[in-house]
């Protein structure tokens with residue numbers, strides 16, 4: 001097992017990619033803290049891991065709020081002793097142009113997609129430094145590397161994730177803390193269905209369009225999870241500041 005004795009935090013751990021990653025990290029031996037706004041769904045994921053023989057706790061939290069992030073990190077240190085892996089994955093999308101999006105919605109997207117990563121790093125870096133290093137993985141998006149229509153706040157926020165990952169890697173590399181982004185293409189989760197709803201499009205047609213890429217299908221959450229496991233593990237020991245694209249060739 002590649003992550004034995006590792007202690008991991010996963011935000012958005014109740015959602016599609018987050019849940020799959022919690023299960024994959026636990027399958028590699030990590031103790032997992034499942035963090036999500038939806039505490040009931042987070043508890044269900046933690047219970048699934050425990051039923052399979054793993055170790056997991058659930059923590060309800062709004063990752064855009066510093067008090068919540070502080071509580072998450074303190075709880076994990078109290079329960080698990082330290083933090084070796086942080087997967088900053090919680091994210092939201094608003095399918096709107098500059099004319100359409102209101103300022104509070106813009107701030108909400110940046111709060112969850114960007115500020116939360118800064119807050120987690122602020123509170124988890126001292127713990128990882130004391131532990132001799134760690135791995136932070138941030139969920140970007142193909143739309144952090146190229147533009148997309150009617151998704152201004154999302155594209156801007158994910159571009160920020162990709163570049164703040166590089167800046168974090170520079171700052172914390174000397175402490176043995178690696179920081180990378182994983183950048184999915186369209187993945188079969190609730191978020192895609194939410195997008196179809198926001199755009200007022202037929203869900204099946206929207207999902208069919210998402211499959212229009214070289215591998216001719218959407219991604220499955222476990223396929224992103226496996227990339228995160230690799231970035232979390234020592235198998236990627238010389239990888240930091242990178243933007244790993246996992247998108248069936250969409251960007252290509």
Ligand SMILES: NC(=O)c1ccc[n+]([C@@H]2O[C@H](COP(=O)([O-])OP(=O)(O)OC[C@H]3O[C@@H](n4cnc5c(N)ncnc54)[C@H](O)[C@@H]3O)[C@@H](O)[C@H]2O)c1
Nearest residue numbers: 012014015016017036037062063090091141186187189191
């Ligand atoms: N699904 C895709 O096609 C796709 C593509 C590229 C990137 N992504 C990114 O992957 C990540 C995971 O998305 P997903 O597809 O699994 O979506 P999802 O909607 O299934 O999961 C997102 C999870 O984040 C949680 N969350 C939302 N706001 C939160 C907050 N303030 N505090 C704590 N938790 C919060 C939700 O409750 C949910 O469980 C996101 O960052 C998303 O932008 C997804």
